[in-house]
Amino acid sequence: MTTFPLAARATEVAARATELSKVYGQGETQVVALDRVTVDFEQARFTAIMGPSGSGKSTLMHCVAGLDSFSSGSVRIGDTELGALKDKQLTRLRRDKIGFIFQAFNLLPTLSALENITLPMDIAGRKPDKEWLNRVIDMVGLSGRLSHRPSQLSGGQQQRVAVARALASQPEIIFGDEPTGNLDSRSGAEVLGFLRNSVREMGQTVVMVTHDPVAAAYADRVVFLADGRIVDEMREPSADAVLDRMKRFDVKGRTS
């Protein structure tokens, strides 16, 4: 482990969901997306959320990341209770404490790579920490392409810009929604490598939703979701172990 201040609190919890439920609709058409989920995401750890389609894994991430509202229970990011926050405070929380990496890269086509990276800080009106910024850019290997527009970059490069954007503002926690979903396997491996390095070397906290066992194997811990509930958990996963666990969902899904 490194000597970062964050690492000193390595066992502390970065985000926590308690008895978290999310229900869509009412009466007969009611759909329970999350059913009293309680889960901790530890600091300076790389956590993957897995589960079959419709298991509620994306919903869980959206609720914890302050992107979506929930029906009952509570969510904390650091010391902040999300349920009590209004839209404006939530927006500020996302801006200052959370980083995001999306499946579809979601870069602004009118901004250069560098401008995209510093976008969250520009929105906040903060000056980026130069030293940190350079370190992040070096890590993702974008030094030579900072003035390029997204349309001049490959998919892998674009997602690296997105990773740098998430890391640059030194958020308390980074959420990734299928960050490798639109990438070929080599680019995907690169992006996952960066995320793992940011956790190991910089003490960053990362939570990632994925359905790819290979991607999940990069994480320190995998949480399995099915039908809106946490059904299993795995520490130091390997791709094969994750795949085996996932296969059991399929069988169960078909027999039940």
Added chain:
Amino acid sequence: MFRTALRNVFAHKARLLMTVLAVMLGVAFVSGTLVFTNTITDAYQKSSAKGFDHVDVAVRAEGREDTGDTLAEQPELTQALLKKAEGVTGARSAIGVVSGFTALADKDGDLVGNGFQSQGGNYWGTHDPRYPVTEGRAPHGENEVLLDSETARRTGYHVGDTVRMSVDGPVLSPRVTGIFTTDDGNVAAGGSLVLFDTPTAQHLLGKPGTYDEIDVEAAAGTSQRELRAALDKALPDDAVYTTTGRQLADDQAEAIAASMSGLKQGLLVFAGIALFVGTFIIANTFTMLVAQRTRELALLRAVGASRRQVTRSVLIEAFVVGLAAALSGLLLGIGIGAGLRALIGTFGASVPDGPLVVTAGTVGAALAVGVVVTMLAAWLPGRRAAKIPPVAAMNSLHAKATTKSLVVRNTLGSLLAGAGVAAVLYATTLSGSEGRAPMGFGAVLLVIGVFVLTPLLSRPLIAASAPVLRIFGMSGKLARQNSVRNPRRTAATASALMIGLTLITGLTVIAGSLQGAIDRMAASSISADYVVSMANGGPLSPKVAEQLAATDGVTALSPLRNAPARINGETENVTGVDGADIGRLTAPTMDGGSFRVEGTRIVVDDDMAKDQGWKVGSRFTAAFEDGARKTLTVAGVYQGNEMVRGIMVDNATLTPHLDDVSDMQVMVSTSGGASEKTKDRLEKALGDNPGISVQDKQDISDSIAQIFTLMLNMLYGLLAMAVIVAVLGVVNTLAMSVFERAQEIGMLRAIGLDRRGIKRMVRLESLVIALFGGVLGIGLGVFFGWAAGELFSSSLPTYELALPWARMAIFLLLAGLVGVLAALWPARRAARLNMLTAIKSE
């Protein structure tokens, strides 16, 4: 395909609403114009036709050409001629008609009406079939008059009241002995009509013993044509000409239609501008709809629809939208037509009653305009839709719209704009009338060129706004970049606003400069304190000048007395002035000699001196009305203008040779100078006459300016239509942008831009586009205003370009306001976008 097209119309109701509104407004403008003008024309024609019911044949005096060195004697319609006409076989009766300006004062002493519709006439005998008396009795002698019932109702005068009026200066105070009704067109249009008995009318309005017209009624069984032939045979054909009543009615109807057609065409031009602006919105909407449906259209192609079918489906959609818009526009237009007629009534000009006229032509034009404009505008997007390859249906990502290079467009635009500027500049070197055609041509070229060039212009002009936008942080930066992302669309949106502002600014520049020119002209050519004239500009009795001369404090006075004279084989108007005082009342710049009018010494303006080849000291002979000849000497040549011009002769020389002395104006200077008090004193000296206006220099400038102001306000109102349509265009474009960038907006929200930031981003984008259009429009408007002014200045020496900075600032603010207003709804929508659906990749 038809069903698919229909479904699409209903699926995109909100988005098509803007298109429908834009087309609807244009169509409403067109149909409103047609309904209004047709209704008014119809009403006037019907009412004026009634006015000719009692005329079978009208006899009027034939004007004789002047020949040789003398003025011809003009024939008159005398009592003898009337008797002769009455005695013709087939004639039942004949009426001698006398008419002229008669100003009537209301109970407050102010003139009834605007002066141009204040008429007087004669009541024929004891029973005049033209004017049925409903109350009281016919007038007898100088102190009795009849009032028309409409005027009596409006002013509150009753039989037995004493009223104040004036024909050519002196105030008359006759008693009202009766009220009559009439179908007279002038009265139906809100004018007043006062009737005297025939001798009084002849004395006041014409010449004793003569008539302006003799109306002959045919005996039973005699046709108008037969009667006319009989009259032609009986009356001297070198002195009179005859017209049948039907011909008069037809001529009148034609004249009314012609006078309305000017208004109609003017209004239709503005409707055309509104529709033209509308086409940008329609094209934008359909481009967007097609882009949005790329996959859907590709799917249609994949399952076997041909290109033509795809194009047709877009056009059918346009047809349905256009038809709906045209129908609603037609209804709105009928409403506007009815509203306008009511509105005119509240301005005091009453229009004869009549049904609202909605012709088949109006309905046809409205529907055709709506449908054709919409389909034309949708044509290009439809073609583009057909080019979507079937494979686009299989791609998960939206097919990126190909951004074609702007090189061809920019080259073409530069050529057009360059040619336009060149033509306009060339036109400014020509004189007024010659320059008009090349200038109009150049203006059209330039506007089209700028249209074509707007995408190119958008980048530098919008980049110039960066320092201001930086204040708004990230929202400002994103707004600026977003506004140049799709230059074509931004250009089309801004152009829509540009057209309206170009016209508004151009007109304002011209009007402001003209106003200045007139002020300067009045200041430089008139040094009199007051100019006294009739309210309608008609002749004044010489008594007015006498009354003024006898007023305390009047230091200098000169009537301007117009009279014809035969000079060098041509008939010219000479102006009789008071030679002793005129030098103190006008102050024209002299080209040569001195401003000295005395005896046979005259002054003449530079234009006429040039035409006649006169110089200071030249002599010429003038033959006056009584046939006498005088040899006159040019004492000075002055620079003439609209207010002071022509040959000025001393009244002492001119007046003895005139048949009928009347003045056009009287110029007065007073010891105290122009002041409210002096004006009151002069008005009192004239008996507080309702028919006479006493104006100082500023009043004269103002009354001329009033015409401009009124016209300008009307044009502002009409052009507001184009601006409203442009607002719809901005709304449309923003809605489009927000829709297309939903994913980006979702991402921005996710990474921490709050709702206010998003709203601000959309608003600023709107503001930038609107101001871009505003700056272009104002710039072009100033250029056109300057160029048009160059044309005027050749005939108006005091013309100088005056840029109305305050107004221009207001226009720019207005453009900004358009931007802010247009962004209200799209910004709200953007702020409310669901982040989650927005950031999902599909």
